[in-house]
Amino acid sequence: KMRITLKDSTTVLPANETPRHCLWISNLDFVAIRAHTPSVYFYRPDGSHNFFDIKLMKESLSRALVPFYPIAGRLRHGEGGRPEVDCNGCGALFVEAVAEG
Template identity: 35%
Template sequence: MGSCGTLTVSVKKRDTVAAALPVQEHWLPMSNLDLLIPPLDVRVFFCYKETLPSHESVNILKKSLAEVLVPFYPLAGEVVQNSLGEPELLCNNRGVDFIHARTDMELMNLDLYHPDESVDTKLVPFKERGVLTVQVIFISVSILH
């Protein structure tokens, strides 16, 4: 659980979502740019009103993510070192970390001028393993008015 002023995010459940179809394990080398530029995590968040019970929404999102991972199977892999010590992408369908969370914060109180303090690791999770982590946060409808 993290907090920042009025921002409190509580994790309800952690899962791993793999591609809906099997993937033959193989390695993809990194490009020269990947090897030159330090690793970068793209971090975004979207806010929606809760229109279904959260467990139904989570199941729909997990099923959709599993289907999306079929053509985008490298996202379900992990970065590992090859025999030369260079990073490569192991396409092994390890899966994407999927976090279901909830908050009772007010969106207007988010300090988007200082996202490292108000958003980072709270609304957008820290990636522990793999290539991609998804966190779904449900916000009470009454707060979004």
């Protein structure tokens, strides 16, 4: 049995200011089920002293959110109910956890 321990959950903001606008969801997305797809990544330690340096990982995510700024936005329904991404720079969820077993 695997035991997961949640250590921290924070929102990481883009390192710099990002464009503020809305992006429509593509018409192809209308034929798919609208659901959030959670992602979990597992990494084996490689022996380096800073392999799981959380500060470094958050800083890297913060820098990545600048060119990929829609990821730091929020899904909403725009005028007429059409789904869109509000590119508002509110950040991305970063969850730190430990798995044992």
